[in-house]
Amino acid sequence: MSILIDKNTKLIVQGITGRDGGFHTSKMKEYGTNVVGGTSPGKGGEFVDDIPVFNTVRDAVNETGANTSVIFVPAPFAKDAMMEAADAGIKLIVCITEGVPTLDVVEAHSFIKSKGASLIGPNCPGLMSPGKSLVGIMPSLVFKEGNTGVISRSGTLTYELVYNLTEKGIGQSTAVGVGGDPVVGLYYIELLEMFEKDPETDSIVLIGEIGGDAEEQAAEYIKNHVTKPVVAFIAGQQAPPGKQMGHAGAIISSGTGSAAEKIAAFEAVGVPVAKEPKEIPQLLLNRF
Template sequence: MSILINESTRLIVQGITGRDGSFHTQKMKEYGTNIVGGTSPGKGGSRILDIPVFDTVYQAVEQTQANTSIIFVPARFAADAIMEAADAGIGLIICISEGMPTLDAIKAHRFVQQKGAMLIGPNCPGLMSPGKSLVGILPAQIFKKGNIGVISRSGTLTYEVVYQLTVNGMGQSSAVGMGGDPVVGLYFRELLEMLQNDPETDAIVMIGEIGGNAEELAAEYIKNHVTKPVVGFIAGQAAPAGKQMGHAGAIIAGSSGTAADKIAALEAAGVRVAKEPADIPGMLKAKLGV
């Protein structure tokens, strides 16, 4: 078992004929992900990489019984793509698109919730269940099947932490890059609950960063509901107040959102917080007694 995706995932790619969509479709297909179709308005009836292309998500779902969608479209079209997927009955939507306006993200996220679907992103690298399915742009070669769950606001830090785990002999059960925008779909609290309930996950790594209060809320949830060992890392510890660091959501406003506050909250909840990503495997091994 893993969270969100596995061998039974039936994936469609929105924007499959574009440069990024076709490139990453090939990578996902090579990994073994079950890609049942793609969409590109005006190109319905064609094929790419031997995958059928449809004009709309509605047609794709009707013909393929897809349950998951990944979105590679320009930011100005991303909200409509998300809402089309949710309206067509897709249960899990992953939006890779970067630069989506915040008000668009709010509208799309609310629509997804109303439809009872789940959203990851926007501006995210997607997710991976090693040995089962890859839905996103994560580099498959660094992953190893195992029992460590990884959730992260940062794509590149996800890769760094997964690499450190793998080279230290610690495989992953699931890895989710949730995105670094101010408004995204599934976040720490929901993903922590899923990993806590996943029998194949024995420990959790959560990678946060400055800005917002998601890590503080996660710390409260961990304190009250998570019994598995958790190790954390907070990026942006040297960031000055008022300075955006990389992600649109990584900005300290006033007295909230600092790395120090997040680290203090996590440590108070019993989470060991690493100073460097390379420290994480050793901390996990100490927690697990291996």
């Protein structure tokens, strides 16, 4: 099994006629994702890589039965795109767009939850269930079908980690890039719960970074609710306080959010923390 996406996922691409949307649509389709349509206002009736384009998400859902969307529209329009998808009945919304204003995300996320839907992102690489479905921009060649769940705040670190896992013969059930902004959709605790309940996920790798206290909350959740082996890596261990590092949410402020605090929280609940991503496969094998 996997979480969130599988062979039954019916995907639409919001912004399919744009450069990035069109490029990654072809990559997702090539991998085997069931891309049933796309949207671009005013371009309904056109086709991209033999995939029909609709003017609105509601039109796409009515015609195709889509249940998932991935968003490649520019940041000023991302809030409306996320809310349009939820209003049309899409249940999983994956926003790849970076630079979305935080207050826009707060408003969109609240609306999405009110519709009973879920959000991944924004400013994320999406997610991948190897051998089943790719929704987003992850490089499919580094993935291998298997039983380790991956949750990460960093896109490129996800790819590096997965490459190292695959090289050691450790396949993945689903890898989720949650995004590095201060406010995003599904996060560690929700995803840890999903992986804990997934019968074909036998272990979990968590990639965190400086900023906020989500990793500390995840450690407490693991202590009380997760029975499967978990290993972690925290990026930004050399970051000075008060300096933003890479992601908008990666900043140590008010005496909280440091790598040392996050590492200590994980180690206190028995989760080993790698010093470098390449150490993770062996740490994982040591847990069995």
